[in-house]
Amino acid sequence: MKTKTTTLLVIGGGPGGYVAAIRAGQLGVPTVLVEGDRLGGTCLNIGCIPSKALIHVADEFARACHFSNGNALGIHVEKPAIDLAQAQAWKDGVVGKLTGGVGALLRKNGVQVVKGWARIVDGKTVEVAVQEGEPLRIQCEHLLLATGSVPVSLPHLPIGGNVVSSTEALALTHKPKHLVVVGAGYIGLELGIAWRKLGAEVAVVEAAATVLPTYDEELTKPVLASLRKLGITLHLNTKAEGLTDSGGLRVRSSNADEFVLPADKVLVAVGRVPRTAGFGLESLQLDMAGRAVKVDEQCRTSMRNVWAIGDLAGEPMLAHRAMAQGEMVAEIVAGKKRRFAPLAIPAVCFTDPELVVAGLSPAEAEARGIEVTVASFPFGANGRALSMEGGEGFVRVVARRETQQVLGWQAVGKGVSELSAAFCYAIEMGARLEDVGSIIHAHPTLGEAVQETALRALGHALHI
Template sequence: MKEITTRLLVIGGGPGGYVAAIRAGQLGIPTVLAEGAHLGGTCLNIGCIPSKALIHAAHEFERARHQAQGSPLGIRVQEPSIDIAQTVRWKDGIVKRLSGGVAGLLRKAGVQVLKGWARIEDGKTVTVQAEGGESVRVRCEHLLLATGSEPVELPSMPFGGAIWSSTDALSPDVVPKRLVVVGAGYIGLELGMAYRKLGVEVTVVEAAQRVLPSYDEELTQPVLDALQKSGVVLHLGCSVQGYDAKHGVHVRNARADEFALPAERVLVAVGRRPRTAGFGLESLQLDMAGRYLAVDAHCRTSMRNVWAIGDVTGEPMLAHRAMAQGECVAEQIAGQSRRFEPMAIPAVCFTDPEVVVVGKTPGEARAAGLDCIDAAFPFSANGRAMTLEATGGFVRVVARRDNHLILGWQAVGQGVAELAAAFTQSIEMGARLEDVAGTIHAHPTLGEAVQEAALRALGHAVHI
């Protein structure tokens, strides 16, 4: 068996792993990255990027259908159709370009990439089963675990055939007539709303009593309104019991009544779990935090020189968190003093309307015993939102009452994902309400709602 020695071995080529490897290479650290599937991991190949591509295509198709029915803008088009095979090819083209870009960046940084599945022998030795059956034993000084996560299956509805995972839903061979989505979290609603825009009859089943149950209710109300307006059927407080091709999805409600929902396809989106099995991780006997790997503020596990980042270390399971952790680890191995202790990590739900949460919500601030003020500015009073036909939603700020230090931002509305950077930066830089209120914002933009929310919290909003 061929053997190689390196200072850093990264297992997993997703956002966390490839960023860690690139940064390590930039810092002159001999680095090997092992990836069994495709560079870019779940996010780039079967998650964040392709889902946003499908969401965009569905949005454009819905806009065309809307204009065909008579648009107030004066646009007139004939009834459109969609070639889903071409849509998938377009989406795959974006993924291919980005994955190739990651490979190029790794080469530029001097990182050696081994395409194959890794198996841990001990904290310093890993065997990589490369393509073609050849195995390579890698001996390393530092081992970084960036193995990510995988969708959760329901025992009564394993993936395959008519039962889709989120991966399957991103590359449909046909657009089904009826789709049942199990789970009203962000993945289920993002894809469910996209399929509804493609003309599919969509039904959502959720065990909780409301959609997006991890978000506060005021923030998710505009999303609920949009779901109902679009014709998505909701069965809240219900659980699925199974599926058969003749009757569809078997559902039980809170009263223990059972009924069936006809469906050509069923998208199961009930969460993700860390990928900790199948590659010898148990041999290291690392400390766990529930089902996740336990790490400290440096991303160190309980074994010296074994690090872990990203989804395998717990919530929030977000690509940008993994990326930041990857840089943090690489710089520590290079001898720099670093800790992973962000003031805030933005979370975006790409439903329509979009939802952004950064820092503490009003409820979380109260639960923490903080005396806070919060204020919201509606997009119905924003000129740019009117010109975009997107006046639903609002921007909300949360700040300490005594010194006006900003603790959190939330927003719901069309395009609010692009406000996440401003929200996060204000918290990281310790901004106060006066800082944001006194900053001149470009007019006309959606960003003016950020300034107006701060002004309203201070008691002197101008446009409401």
């Protein structure tokens, strides 16, 4: 077996792993990255990027369908059709461009990429079953674990045949007639909405009493209204029991009623768990935090010079969190002083309408015993939103009552994902309501709603 030595060895080429490797390379740290599948991990290949591409296709097709009927804008087109195979090819092209770019950046910064499956021998040694050639043993000074997460499986609905995960749901080249989505979290709703806009009949089964159960009811109310407007059937307080012999999905509601939903495809989207199996993690006997690897504020594990980032280190399972952690670890390995202590990690649901949160919600602030001022501003009073036929939703701010320091933002509405950076700037830079309210915001933009929300919290909003 060949042996290679390096300073930093990264297992996993997803957002956290490849960013760590690039940054380490920039800082002159000898780095090897091992990836058994494709660079970019779940996010670039079968998650964030292809799902947003499919959502874009669905939105454009729905818009064309809208214009083929009567509409207030006076635009008329012939009844549209869609070639799903061509749409999937375009989506795959977007993915290929980005993953190819990752590979180029790694090469540019001197990172050696080993294509193969790693298995940990100890905290300094990893053996790799390479895709081409003989096995390789890599010895390192620092071991960074960035193995990501995997979808939660349901024993009574194993993936296969008509039961699919988000991976398969993103790659369908034929529209399902009846799609049943098990799980009303952001993954299930994003894909359910997309396929509904592409013409499928969609039903959503959720064990909780509401959609997006981790968010408060005020935020999810516009999403719930949109789901009903789109014609998506909701079965809340309902559990999936399994497939019938005829291919339908048997479900049971909280009042014990059992019925069957027609389903030629069943999408199981009930969450994700850290990927801890299949690469010898157990040999390190690391401290765990539930299913995740326990880390400190520098992403150090319980073993010296072994680090864990991203989904493997638990919630929130967000690509941008993994990227920030990977960059930090690379800088610590290079001798810089860093710690991971963000005040805000934004989370976005690319539903219709979109939903974004950053920092503390009113309930979270109350749970911490913080007295806060809470105010919101409706997009129905925002010129840009109305000019895009997007007057639903609002922006909400949470500020410490005594000092007016901004602690959190939430928003729901068309295009609000693009407000997430402004939300985080305000929180991380310690802005007060007066700071946000006194900044001149371009007109007409959605950002004006951020300013107006701060002004309303101060008691003098201008346009409501």
